[in-house]
Amino acid sequence: MKKKSFLSLMALSTAGLIALSACGADESEDAASADENNNGGDTNEAAEQEEVTLDFMHLWPQGSSPDHYRIVTEIIEEFEEMHPHVTVEMEVLENEQYKNKLQVVSSSNQLPDVGMTWPAGFLEPYVNGDLFAPLDDALEEDNMRDDFVAGTIEAYSVDDEAYALPLELNIAPVFYNQAIFDEYGVEVPETYDDLIEVIDTLSEGGMTPIALGNRDRWTGSLWYMYLADRIGGSEALNSAIDRSGSFTDERLVEAADRIQEMVDHDAFISGFNGLSDQEAKAEFMNGNAAMYLIGSWDLPNYTTNEEVPQEFRDSIDFFKFPEVDGGDGDIDSWVGGPGVGLFVAENSDVKDEAKAFVKHFTEEWGKQSVEDAGVIPGTQVNTDEVDLPDLFIDVLDELNNASDITLFADVQMSSGVAETHLNMIQSLFGEDVTPEEFAETHEEALQEDE
Amino acid sequence: MNQIMSDKRVIALYTLPALLLILTLIYVPIVLTGYYGLMDWDGIGGMEFIGLENYANLIGDTMFWRSAWHSLLLALFSVGSLALYLTVSLVLAGNIKGADMFRKIFLIPMLLSSVAIAQLWIRIYHPSNGVMNRFLTSIGIENPPMWLADTSLVLFAIFVPIIWQYAGFYIIIYYAALKNIPKELEEAAKIDGASPLQIAYKIKLPLISGIIKVTIVLAVIGSLKYFDLIYVMTDGGPNGASEVMASYMYKLAFRSNDFGYGSAVGFFLLVLILIVTYLIRKATASKDEVQY
Structure with missing residues (x-):
């Protein structure tokens, strides 16, 4: 009895092992036979194509x-x-x-x-x-x-x-709530100084000017990217990243400085460094914040999404990121990317x-x-042929007229540098670092990565 | 049965499946992690052997030491909170009214998944709509703290739910241990005129000292490798203010694509935990267990 049960146990476990190893073998056989198929197809086109x-x-x-x-x-x-x-x-x-x-x-x-x-x-x-x-x-x-x-x-x-x-393909427009703008009597800003004025008027009136969920970090990066682009043109940032220039370029430092100026003007929702993008978006969608900078992937929320109240969707429009006085940037240049x-x-x-x-x-x-x-494809869209809400068409037209698209920084940089960039963005917004330190840390990370 | 068990081949056969699983799923990956830690590898392409360079970098990596310091703080807080759990258990085991219900209340956080707890506390800490700041503004504090956005507060803000999360676990361990103490000892002490405090200190605590040591080890190890709430609630941010060793390791390997360095951090973490565990065992070892 003892012997017999031992043997059957042994048999069972070996069977199990064989079954396990067979799984492994199966795959490679499949691959091998598929290879043969492929070769067969190449040498003799007329041969019946195998499954x-x-x-x-x-x-x-x-x-x-x-x-x-x-x-x-x-x-x-x-x-x-x-x-x-x-x-x-x-x-x-x-x-x-x-x-x-x-x-x-x-x-x-x-x-x-x-x-x-x-x-x-x-x-x-x-x-x-x-x-x-x-x-x-x-x-x-x-x-x-x-x-x-x-x-x-x-x-x-x-x-x-x-x-x-x-x-x-996405670009990042600044979405704003027209109803709030009307209520506080402010106009769409065309320059950075206008933007600061709008921010002051709103925050003095007790309205949060900008919803920003900077726990996700790339959200704050968008603001920095735009300022860098408007001040130094797309060349300043791109050359710093591709190493033909330097990140300690004064235009890039100035952009960081402007970010902190905005923070000092209480431009962003309180506690932004601890909020996720979703939480910030919720504030914007609930009418608790006037502006929100996000990729065009969010357009359906402001146009076709039936779950969002019609009244809110009607009150949303977008503007191009304002120009900075004396900057080299072009207002038709966008931050975005595939x-x-x-x-x-x-x-x-x-x-x-x-x-x-x-x-x-x-x-x-x-x-x-x-x-x-509601996804903008990488291929060109003929806006005359598609049936879409106006806001959508406007963005698509802007995209077709774009003078330049600056790739999202965290996509453009290698993953190690991007990690540094995103962390520094949080520190910059949180005023834990000075604009100079911000630029130097980037420069170090970029040099190390070379 | 005894006859079967005395057969060496049977013993080998019975232990083999579990042994194989543990070897392939735990020990082999550990060895592999140690091996990857010696490589320059992005996790995708080819590897290059660089010896101990990763570990050399580790020693000069301020971000790593910062996260190690945070992990250590968490360990200290967890061990400190054990005293709180122990007090609660002493009270609950003292046959007070409704002890059963309280025990269940303390146990509930344990039944929630970490992600659910994280989401719950993210809402509690919400800068404007959160329960915490609503309460603070209602009692007249004008600028309540931005719990998860403030670099000097965020770490402690996360410690609270972590400690809350494990309360039930430790309380139930202590409670069971205390309930195991024979009634006669307590009764005898009472007859001799010992106060409840004296009973707790002189009789109960020494009797469960073995359990207390185990919980200290558990709390320290759990803290050093802690990951989940931090990952969901702040992702180590703002700018590393709530980074711990495990979250830093994850970021290196999966975000920065630096698998070699990430593995080195992971391996270092393992060695560190082994050393710390050994030290704690050594420091708390007593010659003989208390017996009455």
Whole structure:
């Protein structure tokens, strides 16, 4: 009896082990056979195309982004109809989890065939690790490059080769509440001095001038970016970051100084360094703050979102960030940048299909995303053809007329420097550092990163 | 049964699954973390061996020492708050009316998830709409503190919910230990004319000293590796004012893409906890347990 039970136990556990190891083996076999398929296709085009699976990972779950999710699913169905031999397997994760998962799978070289990436600083390590495939050949076909808004592809390029196609493009206008402006008798500011006057009038009247959730840090960065742009033109900041200039440039120091001037004028909501962007937005949406600087991704809240009271949506308009007297900046220059884009994995077994999918997706997304999901795509939108609220059209027109788009600082910098930048932004707004220290810390971090 | 258990092969077989799981899920990653800590690695591309350079940088990294100081402060506060929990438990175990209900009330925070607690306290601390500042303004304080935005306050503002969160856990441990003390001892002391305070100090505390030592170790370790409320409530901000070692490690590895350095911080944290645990065990070791 004893012997027998021992043996059966032994058998059971070995069976378990074998099952476990079999799981591991399965995957590699799959990959190997898929490789063969691909080679077969290359050598003999006429051969019947075998069934392939295309793994696609995105970050728009059905629950939190239902419109995005629906468009994605429709595009995939369409693509599968056009290419009957391809099955697209979707994996959906929320933003933060998505970023973490992408990093984890990339370190074991198991990226999905197609996935989403952010531009510049985020994308670079992946490109340097040879994980993303260059997409220039896909862009040359049908002159697809011309469909994109100028400057967007560049944000996904390393050494002049494009590694992802943009799906989103955002600029950051200053949204304001017309009802509050009327109540306090203030006009849309055209210069920085006007802005300070508006701020004074509002805060003396007991109204919070600006909603800012600086716990998230990039929100405060937007204000700094604009001031740097208006004072020094886009060149000052860009050259500091690409190291042809220095961050201790007096124009960049002055921009930091202006931030603290605004803080001293009680421009921002109290406790802003401890508030998240969501909490700050809630104050703006409840009419407790007059202005709010945020990316155009928030437009649906002020136009089409039925959950927001009509009266509030009607009272919201936007203005371009005011000019600074004596500054080199141009009022038509925007802070903004592409959001996510689609990449193809370098080690994908189905690269051709993946590239075709990325192309198809980007084109279709460009046609549908504004109207159906309120997302401004990376491809140009003909504002005469789409049926959208005026506020939306205005922003799209501004985008088409933009003289320049300065990429969000935390996207433009490498991740280590961006961390320093974001921390310094909090200190600057909290007046824990002087503008000079702010600039020097940036300069040190940038030098170290070189 | 005894016969089966005396067979070495059976012992090996029974312990094998758990051993394998612990090895692959805990010990192998620890060794790997130590290994990554010797590398210059962005977590994505190739690794480059740089020896102890990460650890050399660590020693000169003011941000790291700042976060270590915050972790240490948290450990001190947690250990200090054990006295409070112990007092509460002594009262609750003293057969007062409604002790059962109070015990449950103290236990409730333990049933909430950390994220829920964080969200709750973010609202309590909200600069204008929060319960805390509403109360302070209502009693006439004009500029109530910006709890989570003030660099000198934020750390202590977060300690409060952390200590609140674990109250139930420690109280239940102390309560159970106190209930285990034989009634006869207390009765005998009463007959001899000991006051309740004397009973607590001279009889109860020495008898549960073993448990107290364990809770001190638990509190210190828990504090040194603490992460969740801080991550949700402030993300270590403003500008690192509430950063602790674990949140700093997370930021290095996953935000700054500096996996090698992040691993070095993680490994250092492990070594630090081992040393501290050893020191506490050593410092609190007594030759023989109290017996009556």
